[in-house]
Amino acid sequence: MKKGKKNEPASTIISITPNVKDFRKFKFLSERNRTVDETQVKKLMDSFSTYGTASTKITIVKSKAFSGKDELFTADGQHTMVAATRLGLGVNVFVVRLAEDTPLNVTKYIAALNNNSKAWSTNNFLTAFANNGIYEYKKLADVKIQHGLTITDLLYIYLGGGSTKENKMFKNGTLNFIDEADSDKLLMAVVKVKNVIPNKAYVRRSLYKMMRMTNDYDKFAKAIIVAANALKVAQSKFSENEAEFTEHLVRIYQQEFKNISKAA
Numbered sequence: 427m428k429k430g431k432k433n434e435p436a437s438t439i440i441s442i443t444p445n446v447k448d449f450r451k452f453k454f455l456s457e458r459n460r461t462v463d464e465t466q467v468k469k470l471m472d473s474f475s476t477y478g479t480a481s482t483k484i485t486i487v488k489s490k491a492f493s494g495k496d497e498l499f500t501a502d503g504q505h506t507m508v509a510a511t512r513l514g515l516g517v518n519v520f521v522v523r524l525a526e527d528t529p530l531n532v533t534k535y536i537a538a539l540n541n542n543s544k545a546w547s548t549n550n551f552l553t554a555f556a557n558n559g560i561y562e563y564k565k566l567a568d569v570k571i572q573h574g575l576t577i578t579d580l581l582y583i584y585l586g587g588g589s590t591k592e593n594k595m596f597k598n599g600t601l602n603f604i605d606e607a608d609s610d611k612l613l614m615a616v617v618k619v620k621n622v623i624p625n626k627a628y629v630r631r632s633l634y635k636m637m638r639m640t641n642d643y644d645k646f647a648k649a650i651i652v653a654a655n656a657l658k659v660a661q662s663k664f665s666e667n668e669a670e671f672t673e674h675l676v677r678i679y680q681q682e683f684k685n686i687s688k689a690a
Contacts, residue, residue: 435531437522440488445516449507452486452500455532462508470509479510483518485539491529499532502539530558534599548577548596555599562601573617578627582634583616584609615643622654624666632672636679649682650675 474482484503490496498521500507510517524531533554540546546554552570555563566580581588581596584603595601603609615637616630623633633650637643653674657663665671 436525447516615647618647
């Protein structure tokens, strides 16, 4: 048995079949396999035409988790299958079974494989884990749609950051809110100022950091709106340069909360 990497379910290879050309028996899990990227398919076709497919493989999960009977689901190699089919070439097929055959583990396994190759988009991860009923992902999916924020925004709001650590948690299906009630308050403040600050995620992270230095997100939001309106009267607006925007936020913070030492 192959011991899975951290947060990746353990799996066992149960068969290896070389030069497979007929992929019709391999299914795709709705919302777990991403939409085919024609640019990626073209790159693979160019490579296969030049070098062949002797060392190329796709990974299939054999699972009873969804219907109670064995089914074969494509875990990794969706674009490879499309490219090989168009060229009439065969590839090596590895079939694995997971030690714990559950819908969530199948999703985690597919997510881990795709994160190591042609990466899923953040929306792929969000949708896949939300569809498995994980509360945190369901909530973020709803918030994202309702307020038009990015995953990066939401990781800062609900996890306190968007670093490698938070991104790994998000992609591993292990997302946990630190303080959901407090983050909900921060979200509402962000929504209030969303239309008066730069529409750039890397700029908005300065907003989240500064707001978390206060205990009154709403007060800070109102001060930002006042500043934005003053700039508008002067026929100006907040800079999209992160450093300049941060400096402006620091001045607003100092004026409203009278706590220069914290801002420093």
